Amino acid sequence: MTGKNEKENRPLTIITSHVNADFDAMASMLAAQKLYPEARVVFPGSQEKNLRNFFIQSMVYLFNIAELGELDFSAVTRLVLVDTKRRNRIGDLRRILDNPGLEIHIYDHHPKKDDDIPADRECHMLTGATVTILTGILREKNIPITAEEATIMCLGIYEDTGSFSFPSTTERDFKAAAYLLSRGANLNVISTMITREFNPEQIGLLNDMIQASRHYTINGVDIALTGVTTDNYFPDFSFLVQKMAKMENIDAVFALALMENKVYVVARSRTDDVDVGEILGQIGGGGHPSAAAATVKGKTIAQTEQLLFEALHAKINPRRLARDLMSSPAIMAAGDTTCKEAKALLTRYNINALLVGRDRSGNSGFTGYITRQVIEKALFHDLDTIPIREYMSMEISHVHPDADIVEIQDKIIGNKQRILPVMENERVLGVITRTDLLNTLVQQSRPSNHEFPRLNGNASNKRSRVVVNFMRERLPKSILDTLCQLGEAASRLDCNAYVVGGFVRDLFLYRSNEDIDIVIEGNGIEFARTFARESGARIHTHEKFGTAVIIFPDGFKIDVASARMEYYQFPASLPVVEMSSIKMDMFRRDFTINTLAIQLNPGNFGRLIDFFSSQKDIKDKVLRVLHNMSFVEDPTRVFRALRFEQRFGFTIGKLTSSLIDNAVKMNFFKRLAGKRVYAELKLILKEENPAPTILRLLDYDLLRVIHPDLIIETDFKTLLDTAKKVTDWHDLLFIDETYERWAVHFMTLIRHCGLKATREICTHLTIAPRYAKMFGENRLSTEKQLSLLERRKRMTHADVYNLLKGFKTEMILYMMVCTTSRMAKKRISHYHTQLRNVTITISGKDLLKMDIKPGPIYSKILQAVLEAKLNGVLRTREDEFNFARERVARIRTKQPEISVDRKTGGNSAA
Template sequence: MDLIVTHIGADFDALASLVAAKKIYPKALAVLAGSPDKDVREYLYKKPHLIDLKKEKEVDFKKVKRLIVVDTRLAKRIGEAKEALNNRGLILHFYDHHPRTKGDLVGAVDIGGRYGATATILVELIKKKRIKISTEEATLLALGIYEDTGSFTFPSTTPADLKAASYLITKGANLNMVSDFIRRELTKNQVKLLNKLLRLEKRIKINGIEIAIIKLKSSGYITDLVATVHRLRDIENLETIFVLLETKERIRIVARSRIKAVNVGKITQAFGGGGHATAASATIRGMELREVEKKLIEVLKSKVTPEIAPDESLLFKKNVGSLLNRNLPSKITSLLAEAGRIAEEKNFRVYLVGGFVRDLLLGVENFDVDLVVEGDGISFARYLVRRAGGKVTAHKRFGTAVATLPGGIKVDIVTARKEFYEFPAALPTVKEGSLREDLYRRDFTINAMAVRLNPKHYGELVDFFGGWKDLKERIVKVLHNESFIEDPTRIFRAIRFQGRYGFSMDRNTERLVKDALRLKIFRRLSKQRLREEIIAILSEPQPKNAILRLDKFRILKLIHPKIRLSQEIKKDLQIVKTIFSRFASLLKEEDGKRWIVHFLILVQKLSILEVKNLCNNFRLSREQSRKIVKGKENLREIIKKLKESELKPSFLYRTLQGLPVEALLFIVLKVRNRLIEKRVYQYLTKMRKVRIRTTGDKLKKMGYKQGPLFKKILQELLWAKLDGIVKSPSSETKFVFDNFPKD
């Protein structure tokens, strides 16, 4: 009897290799040793017909004459099948991409070598033997290769892996399904476990390499551990992580590494385990947790070899000097040229950075000049002001300054710096750094470009992180995986840029947003910071797309749990921009805030009390709260009055008096009635500017005694003027004597 087996805790590469081996050895039985990974169990549940798998208890191992082992060479990892190793005359065949280790079995057929996945080895054989495979089999084989090569990002990836994947795509491999299983959202249990791992994580430096070590105890096996450790590595952007899990009978090590300096496969061999250079595990019995940790650190000290830092000169450069001269007003280009000359004279390097560079490349007007200085930014700011005039406001703690120049030009100047966060959602701690470190602390690749201003390099675009490429492809992408954990407000900015420029998040960035939200990261954010980001989105000229994204990520519930993005609200968000365009001059004249109108749209279904509580909760200013509440109070009664066919001007004035312009625009939006819009426009442009000549002093001269009557007389006199009853100072006097006879 021929038997195919793989290792305990089979992953997708192991399962795929089992299926591929069954194609090569069609008469052999196939068995899964122990329990496979959780995702593999789910896959098999969905695809029960893919392969006929036997349970270990269904196999008589004494009858096995040829044992085909895939994805391991270690006897202790093949479960009960190791009984067959005692069979006389047993023939062994091995297919395994792992590096050879002490204790490996040797077979008559033993194929391995430099491959990123065992599935790759077997795909080569299938291709060579011209064995037909189904689209489902091709998909599973691709899934195995993608998993074990980290989607071709692990250092162990080889050209053979890429060729095998390419071949499988020609055979119908479904990459959507591959993506679904490789990049899965965290489950509720995984989120809880992830939070626990984050709390227990500690970092040490060994031979200059930072290594994360987590120790935890559990009463039983944790099924989600491997997937959660993998995700923790991505979220925290860890180069190397070791998780030590102690249960009743054993200690399990799960190790992951991104760098050649730490080969976790070799390190876990010291504990009787093994695996790849990038992913490995071990099981230890008879030792205490602290003993395992102590031994791990000793092994790390002997095995970790420091890496040589990457050459920072390997970056994308192009010259955009012509864009500066063509797209900017002369006063700005003159300023930039002067800044470059000062930098050269005083031995600084100075760069344009941030949104200014992004918008320059997009052709969008933006004159908010931000400069980064390699050197002392505050000193540079003072040199600039001495040359150009103006004043400097400096903040020594952060190495920043604002230079206010003649003509009202403001320039933000910062010393190139690096940041680190003491805990998620904290404000950053700042230290002096290089340009690259300064750009790396920024939110997205499209905001992490710089333009050098020194004369010999004027207009040189410096792009370490692919921002120019992402700008052309209209992608919002974070610079590192812990970006949203460090600063959750970046989620709002990502959504805002999507809406403003019509960009989309890349798949990894969107996954990181979802992970951060599952960790309830906004709970660590103050209401004030949350408020400012929401206002920034609602202040956009056309925030509808951004609001739709907020709703997709269920962030609108952070404003108020009762907010629902109904079809009515979606329609209001679409139509309101035409209202703004028709009332643009009035909005500017009144310093009206678009965001308040958008806010009123979102909260229109909430009660007055809920809106008042919401304003208090977000600590809106008294004036902001007044405008929002006024937009809600007595709305139906006001609209009912405005709909009356005949309205005296004075009645219209009394109905709308005291309402802020934002509330009036919200009314126009809700009624969508030209007559009412005309009446509101008439009130804003004419009626509220009407003044009477009669004053309190004049009433005294007319023989009236000062008191509450004065207010009534002046009020009714204004209404009479609005209605055309009085038109001149003399008619005002007559109106007063006729309607308010003296005692």
């Protein structure tokens, strides 16, 4: 036992590399083991598929491997890192870095960075492969290499240099490969491992990558960005990115793939102008200037793209014109804004100076600016309610969008100006701050060859194509003409108009949808007023939200909104709305499939804009949120997600599903106003078949949002299916009357709730009193009548009529949903289709002619006539008169009243 402990406590050296180890990493670990023969080799995570197959099948015996789970981290005294020097690239092994007295040796070919792991001994060269460095050391030390070891090491060089075709390949790589060939490296084995044949799955994914690619030309460099999604991890993704770069002849490509719950980013570059290793280093990845990768957790593809573009902004050498440096839209405040309100604006947008405009839009120019320091001094002196125009700086210069860096620098520094407006045609397009200028000047001074120009607000990551012919095929001429007129009106008003959202989504789903939503880059309400006036329509506006509804004489409606962004002051609150651009307007929406926009302006009519790969998700039938705070900000989107999933036959993406689970677990719905839940629930119940969505609510434990004690019995699914069948049956009768179909489904949902729980539900959801009465007292009364219909064996038609008269269609259908009795169903359906429409032709005037004194006797006689007619005793008007006369005669002679024998008179309703 003592011997074992001594062995366990012996100083331990381990050799490791980065997670997702490739051939270069494996070859480098093998070479390092030759330099440290006492060391154990540890893989920090998964290896690439090709590597695993090769490794397991043939060469495992060459390595002195230790399993990660069996390793005593505290016993490690020396750590040998190969092919990496980044803390975030070695997985759980980064815990070893905190071991006291740890000695670190690094062998790597990646460019150095400030946050690299500090080493006691480091061998670094800019070669095509790390194993090239180690091969040179082994050669210098005359350490023998077997043919099998030479094969593995040479394989690492071939793989990481792209068979000596990558720009990162150096003379040392050729020399190292030549030496390994002299040591017996087998080129047949290497060729077999390097050459990969496409399988159908790879071909399909590569096609998706090419179809989804979006191109940008930055300083003459062609950069492609593409994004795909797979449910499972795809090990050959980097191989496909390399193939795509070659096939499409792209200078640089950035490919994103959402696999399971992670976004993998792979980049390839064939130009010195683009250092993809440095760019992906900004989002937690790394690599060479020509090849790099990153893994992003807890983000959607849209969010990761945003991170990537921010990294490009930071590393691209910007064009030095005002339009490229400015931040847009400019954050402005009107002169009557109070100091307290201005402080909130500065804090919300994390800025230090605020432009003061004649109004908040910027269309009327500006009058000055005010700084954070001035505001804070004003608040210190209790001047919270004083308008900022009282303390703003009014001496302020501005520049044209085409102003160069010299003019910008002169006006900001020369005038000691904190903020510089960028203006064109009396409109404020954006602002340049002193920080913007400082960052540009610092980037100018860097001697890097791998800086990128900064993307301006207009060079957004959108993919566009013209779909005019598709619109002509799919849309009625009247709708197409209206869209053309909207675009022409927008151009006359010098603004951009887009048709967006569900209308465009359903266009590509081949579903009919004439609910037109128009977004205006500008003042949407002013546009709607002008268009309505020109087309003879009415308008209804919502100034708070910047929206309007145009109502045509024939009742057709168009919704118009200003392009806007929203922010939420706390979870589940209503959004605060501000003016913005079409991209920001799309980004605030719920799901990627709702972010398509078609421009309507002449010259660009029919240009489809897809910022967030909506077309790809529509094609794949996947529902995804745009950012991972989506359900935190607006939990009602959860209901919408499940409704869309079932309506379109889509699947909710894995990340989106986990975000729903999180929203339920964190109970973000508790702050949600009941009427907002009711609005979403009502939309679900109005679906053609609401049952599947309601069952999905049950899957996510969301029915408790309606009421915590909502009772779900074992017959719940059967009830929902029956409700669909019953309402479909009624609709097929083509009865010329309206009814609330959704109300039948709602009553089915709360079927097992008592009056107290029902009232609590109606109060919580703020249901209108007339519906609250229907769902409560009327529903329970209906259930009592239904019990009589089910129990009584024999009933005349008149009995059924008297039992059901007065009930609305919703209640009649609800009874048919609830009953399992065939006899009761038959009685209810006969009443609904036949009996309820039975009337008699005689009236009180006819009884008056029979010299009957008006009074309660009239209603008794007429009721008796009706019951006789319901039971089939009376057929003609003459029959009714004769029956009434006989009834009157009996009354006058005080004979027993006429009644229909329940056993023999009339047709049995059963």
